[in-house]
Amino acid sequence: MTSCLEVRRLAPRFVALELSPGDEREFREHLAGCAACREAVAASEPTLALAWRIAAEAGPAEDERFVSEVLGQIHQRQLEHRLRGRRSWVVAAAAAAVLVAVLGGTAVVRQLSGPPATSAVATVAATRPGPAATEPAFIEVEGAGVRLYQLAQASQSRDAIQVAFIVDPHLEL
Amino acid sequence: MVVLRLLARETVSVEHDDRQLAALARGGDEAAFAALVRRHQAGVRRCAARILCDDEEARDIAQLAFVRAWENLSKYDAAWAFSTWVYRIASNLAIDVLRSRDSRDRTHTAHLRIVGDSVGPSAPQDLQEGEVRRIFAELAELLTPTQRAAFVLREVEGIATAEVAEALGCSEATVRNHVFQARATLRRELANRYPEYLPRGGGR
Numbered sequence: 001m002t003s004c005l006e007v008r009r010l011a012p013r014f015v016a017l018e019l020s021p022g023d024e025r026e027f028r029e030h031l032a033g034c035a036a037c038r039e040a041v042a043a044s045e046p047t048l049a050l051a052w053r054i055a056a057e058a059g060p061a062e063d064e065r066f067v068s069e070v071l072g073q074i075h076q077r078q079l080e081h082r083l084r085g086r087r088s089w090v091v092a093a094a095a096a097a098v099l100v101a102v103l104g105g106t107a108v109v110r111q112l113s114g115p116p117a118t119s120a121v122a123t124v125a126a127t128r129p130g131p132a133a134t135e136p137a138f139i140e141v142e143g144a145g146v147r148l149y150q151l152a153q154a155s156q157s158r159d160a161i162q163v164a165f166i167v168d169p170h171l172e173l
Numbered sequence: 174m175v176v177l178r179l180l181a182r183e184t185v186s187v188e189h190d191d192r193q194l195a196a197l198a199r200g201g202d203e204a205a206f207a208a209l210v211r212r213h214q215a216g217v218r219r220c221a222a223r224i225l226c227d228d229e230e231a232r233d234i235a236q237l238a239f240v241r242a243w244e245n246l247s248k249y250d251a252a253w254a255f256s257t258w259v260y261r262i263a264s265n266l267a268i269d270v271l272r273s274r275d276s277r278d279r280t281h282t283a284h285l286r287i288v289g290d291s292v293g294p295s296a297p298q299d300l301q302e303g304e305v306r307r308i309f310a311e312l313a314e315l316l317t318p319t320q321r322a323a324f325v326l327r328e329v330e331g332i333a334t335a336e337v338a339e340a341l342g343c344s345e346a347t348v349r350n351h352v353f354q355a356r357a358t359l360r361r362e363l364a365n366r367y368p369e370y371l372p373r374g375g376g377r
Contacts, residue, residue, distance in 0.1 A: 017349050021333040028331060046363060046371050047356045051328035053305045059219030066218070066232070067210045070239045071203060077240065 002030045007037045015045045191255040199246040206246075210239050213256050216330075217263050223325045224267040226310035234270060238263035253339055260332070261340040264322050271318035308370070312362045316355050323351035324359070 002010075007030050013019050014027050031038050042049035191212070197205035217238060222231035241262050242249070249258055313321050319341060326337045327348060338345045363371055 017327070017334055017352060021335070024333070045356065045360075047324075047359045048328065050305065050309065050359065050363065050370075051324070054223060054309055054329045055331070057303075057306065060215055060222070060228070060232075062211070062215050064211070066214050066236065067207055070210050070214075070236050070243075071207060073236060073240045074203075074243050077244070 002026045004030075004034060004037055007031070007034070008040060011037075011041050011044060014041065015048070192251045195246065195249055195251065195255050198243070199249070206243055209255060213259055214239070216256065217259055220260060220325065220330055221263050221267050223309075223329055224264065224322050225270060226306065226313060230270065231267075234266045235263055238266055241266075253336075257332075257336045257339055260326070260336075261342070264326065264340050265342070268318040268322055271321065308367060312359050312366070315358050315362060317351075320351045320355040320358070323348050324355035327352050328356075 007027060010019060010023065010027055014024065019027060031041065038049075038052070042052075191209060194205040194209050198209065214235065218231055218235040221234045221238075222228045225231050225234065238259055242259050249255070313324075316324065322341060323337060326332045326340060327334060332340070334345045334348050337348045341348065341351075343351075
């Protein structure tokens with residue numbers, strides 16, 4: 001333990017922020033238990049007394065709710081990030097689906113956006129929309145979370161294609 | 174008696190443990206990250222509250238700091254304590270808040286939040302709990318955001334100059350400069366506004 005004499009000797013260097021971390025730790029440990037030395041040091045730098053009084057005030061207590069709120073925010077941001085990725089995937093898949101529907105037949109839809117490693121291959125069964133198509137064509141895309149797209153003829157216009165996005169309500173987002 | 178909260182910071186073994194937890198968290202281990210949040214939340218919130226002089230805003234900033242830490246774990250340099258890194262994120266967020274704050278309105282709000290029905294400086298020999306925070310909140314408005322953060326981290330929290338420099342992203346010499354400038358302003362304003370609170374023989 002540093003003596004009072006040593007503390008008084010080191011005080012100017014402490015005030016000048018020149019003590020090594022180890023010396024400063026010992027210096028502060030001494031001050032914590034020695035009111036006379038605290039007073040002597042504060043006399044040379046009065047703002048230290050202010051800082052010590054602020055430090056002496058109780059801070060926030062440990063709060064488990066804080067931890068769960070942090071994790072909740074992390075999950076929320078992860079979800080938002082994933083949804084953003086999926087939205088871009090849906091747009092790309094929808095564009096591909098429209099093209100396939102126009103051409104008709106069986107086609108392979110490749111994911112146009114997203115990581116190449118996860119590019120989805122879907123078997124698509126679609127028919128050219130026309131007056132005879134009473135049932136809308138379905139395109140099922142596997143492995144992308146979004147389960148189903150439905151292509152249907154627009155009610156009034158022969159040339160327009162109505163695209164409905166149906167997302168499985170049980171889909172875990 | 175003033176009880177000093179002096180560098181009662183992590184021991185070496187705790188720091189090692191922090192780094193292990195950080196490594197696990199980097200691999201996606203949420204439980205490990207939750208343990209880090211649990212361990213350091215009080216310090217980060219306390220530090221942010223002292224920089225901002227606003228407990229509620231400090232809680233939000235501390236939470237955001239941990240969220241940013243999680244999202245940037247790949248950038249964490251284990252040469253530094255995990256706590257230093259989170260202090261860095263929180264300090265910079267707090268400095269951003271100070272820069273964007275409408276100082277006059279925010280100061281008024283902060284005072285209301287901190288001291289409630291506070292009385293004036295009527296007990297010069299013994300600052301009451303909360304009163305010192307009111308005075309610091311008032312005087313700190315005269316400091317630049319970086320001076321304020323440097324003073325809190327170095328003088329109030331007692332964090333080593335090198336760590337403060339890492340936290341504020343500047344050199345140790347710059348940290349000292351910020352602290353000295355903060356001290357000079359606080360010393361002058363204490364003498365002008367609250368001379369009764371100056372230590373005996375102080376106020377050079």
